Amino acid sequence: MSFRALTRALALARSAAPGQIAAYVLLAVLGGLSPLAAAWLTKLLIDRLAAGQVRWLDVAGPAAALAAVGIAGSLTPHAVRYLRAESNRRVKLLATSRIYAAADRIVGLRPFEDPTFQDRLQIARTSGVGSPWMAVEGGLGVVQGAFTVAGFAGTLLLLGPWMAAAVLLAAVPAVLAELALSRRRAAMIAETGQAERREIFYANLLVNPQAAKEVRLFGAGPYLWRRMAAEIRLIHAAGRGVDRRELALQGTLAVLAAVVAGALLLAAVRSAASGTLTVGDVALVVAAVAAVQSALAGAVAEGVSVHQALLLFGHYLAVVDAGPDLPVRPAPLPARPLRRGLELRDVWFRYADDQPWVLRGVNLVLPHGRTTALVGLNGAGKTTLVKLLCRLYDPTRGAVLWDGVDLRDLDPAGLRRRIRAVFQDAVAYELTAGENIGLGDVTALSHDEPSGRALFERAPIEAAARQAGVHDVLAGLPRGYDTMLTRMFFSEADRADPDTGVVLSGGQWQRLSIARGLVLDRPDLLVLDEPSSALDAEAEHEVHARLREHRRGLTSLLISHRLGAVREADTIVVLSDGRVVERGGHDRLMALGGAYARLFDLQAAGYRPAGTDFARRAGDTTEDVA
């Protein structure tokens, strides 16, 4: 636990709920003082009443004050409970928003694929966000406990300094042991982070509607459930280990405390027998030792909870303070509208140092206003290349240039506003149809805060849906573009009629994701990665015809295994094993008779009647004709 973590936690709490926390602390202190005030007022009242010849005015004040203390004392716990809950809510909201804002600042994909980062994120968002409030509450508990200890230890000090020293010294091992335990508990939470994520993963698979059909058909439920139970057992075993240590340690410490209390009692009795202490002193020693020990134990427990909270808060800080995952210049250049084109210059890329090269010295130009098609076998590196173009990763060697400027010198957010992509694994958002398309241009989206209802600009969204050939389907849904594309959630408007949630077919979803890619009017670069893999033949033909029209004059990159769809591209680039092996127009590549021609003929053969031969082309080489 560092002092820095403590100050950061308290600062976060203060900025989330300054008024509530101030009121909470004030009431907690007043609540602590009220028994004392009541005792003093009672004494005053009794003294005045006992003095005889009592005037009403002399006793009215203390009596009214005593009544006020009583009323305040009965209200305070309720107000404290409310303030605690409200402050906790506000602090958690701020801490949680900061963590997701930090995650959103991550420029690339690498941290999201890093299990260590995911573990840290898991701890930060489950335990870390509660830490600031625990620091406030626990800190207050420590201070309260310290005052109680000081008060009773002072009493013991008057009776015999050695008594106070003995009680306080006996607490030292307890403090050290509890701190070690809390460190162990925090480490255990960190170590089981991955098991917790796996448990959630299996649990989701078991109830997720997407997985449900396979899980049922394959009878995979018991297997997944057993694996989930194994993860839970792993987490429990770790927790049990710490609990057992705690049991042994706290048992020993309890015995130690009892021995110290017993020894002090014997010593006090002995002193009383020899006349050094009075019988009343002995009673006071017994009460004071018990009070100091219990207040110390309470203060230590509070301190330890703060300690553990701050250890976990360290993970939170590591996430929110993380430096950029990809280097961004202090004053990045704005991404200007594309004029000449994009270029990959001798680009080498691998996902990690211990993994094989995915791209090996790729040189490629995507000229402005032209369509470039990228083809190649599974795993050739096509999607990886797209990720580099969008700067989701940086090349390991070489550079990607935007009109000659290295992407690393550009403002990443500005760059991405100029690029739109339809990914082959596009996300099906469990939102309304309008939002699903509008997410392609968030400026077209807003939402009504109290009702949570999504609002969007219809014109661009409907225009994009028309382009993707999905407008009629969406307009015909029960609530048109406001229909939720899920049966899992329903919108406010649908609350009374949950049946209005709709599940689209795979091809309809694909058209919708195409619409999402097209909603931004004229991006500088449009990437279409397998945009028609789920479409029927007629739809594919129609969508490609529309996309061809849409791409006219746009800089675009089209990736498709359906070679009929790419033949119209200005340039076709064949990627094989991370290298560009062929490039040129369809006719040129067919005449070359290389990899492209072989793949094209193979596909074409599938559409010919059985037995029909097709013209074999000379050679089957993968000669680079670039």
Ligand SMILES: Nc1ncnc2c1ncn2[C@@H]1O[C@H](COP(=O)(O)OP(=O)(O)OP(=O)(O)O)[C@@H](O)[C@H]1O
């Ligand atoms: N996030 C990742 N981490 C590690 N390796 C990856 C990652 N993504 C892809 N790869 C590997 O990189 C290689 C290229 O993958 P990529 O997805 O770019 O191929 P592709 O040409 O798009 O294939 P497909 O036609 O099947 O979509 C593959 O060997 C794949 O296993």
